[in-house]
Amino acid sequence: MKLIVLLIITILIFTNALTDAPNAIATLVGTKVMEFKKAAKLSAIFNLIGIIVMCFINFSVADCVSSMVNLNDGNSGYIVLISAIISVILFALVALIFGIPTSETHALVAGLTGSAIAIYGIEGVNFYEWKPVIIGLVWSILGTFLIGIFITKLMQNFIKKISEKNIKKAQIISTCGMSFMHGAQDGQKFIGILIIFICLLRNTEIPELAVPIDYLEVIIFCAIIMAIGCSIGGKKIVDNIGTDMATLNIQEGLLSDITTVTTLLIASLTRTSSKYNTCKNNVYYRCGKIKWKKI
Numbered sequence: 001m002k003l004i005v006l007l008i009i010t011i012l013i014f015t016n017a018l019t020d021a022p023n024a025i026a027t028l029v030g031t032k033v034m035e036f037k038k039a040a041k042l043s044a045i046f047n048l049i050g051i052i053v054m055c056f057i058n059f060s061v062a063d064c065v066s067s068m069v070n071l072n073d074g075n076s077g078y079i080v081l082i083s084a085i086i087s088v089i090l091f092a093l094v095a096l097i098f099g100i101p102t103s104e105t106h107a108l109v110a111g112l113t114g115s116a117i118a119i120y121g122i123e124g125v126n127f128y129e130w131k132p133v134i135i136g137l138v139w140s141i142l143g144t145f146l147i148g149i150f151i152t153k154l155m156q157n158f159i160k161k162i163s164e165k166n167i168k169k170a171q172i173i174s175t176c177g178m179s180f181m182h183g184a185q186d187g188q189k190f191i192g193i194l195i196i197f198i199c200l201l202r203n204t205e206i207p208e209l210a211v212p213i214d215y216l217e218v219i220i221f222c223a224i225i226m227a228i229g230c231s232i233g234g235k236k237i238v239d240n241i242g243t244d245m246a247t248l249n250i251q252e253g254l255l256s257d258i259t260t261v262t263t264l265l266i267a268s269l270t271r272t273s274s275k276y277n278t279c280k281n282n283v284y285y286r287c288g289k290i291k292w293k294k295i
Contacts, residue, residue, distance in 0.1 A: 025175055044179075185267065
């Protein structure tokens, strides 16, 4: 059972990298600045870096996911975890087949919640943790839309004065930023799932406040699996977003990437939980810019 659960979690991480990570290179490939295979490998490197680095800047996404449900009773906990993950994998594969971009973060949260309710009832869900999820969903749509308008208005005249060669270089850099931020955001939700799995494995309670240094092996494992998936990529999704959905020139592609990076960076640096000033094992922690400090 335990090995099966670990295998399914690994497949989920890999599947996400195939279906969601390609969004980061869609504009780069769609504007024909770089071919798909090279862009996918570049994205893999920066996804890996993004996961590891952001975990030690803000670990609240992983902490939110690991605290979403109460799974501290062995086999029932494994069943909830497996059910949630399989539902997300099926959802992602359907999206891959039809070239549909998805938010597997919200799919995972919904799958965990539904599975926990099926086993434990409403008491099995910590609905307080839904607050940052809903904020994130609204911010990812409305925030990006408003920031996109602002950045385009601010930079459209300036960007016209830049040579095509430099625009292409800037777009490669912005794509690295997109990939970094994808890893920073999406990698942590899987780390949260792995934290739940480890707690079930050890028969210990899920920590009130997860600290990244305690899960360094999990962070590295997740980063490597996601990087492998990113290096393969999902070409159909890239074509759908970068070419079929909208036809962008290199200037528009650059502005689109800058907008997305800005939105994700704001979300990643925002503390979404009051737990970051609460007690864990009688020791108070606060997350600084780089590392966790005891108070």
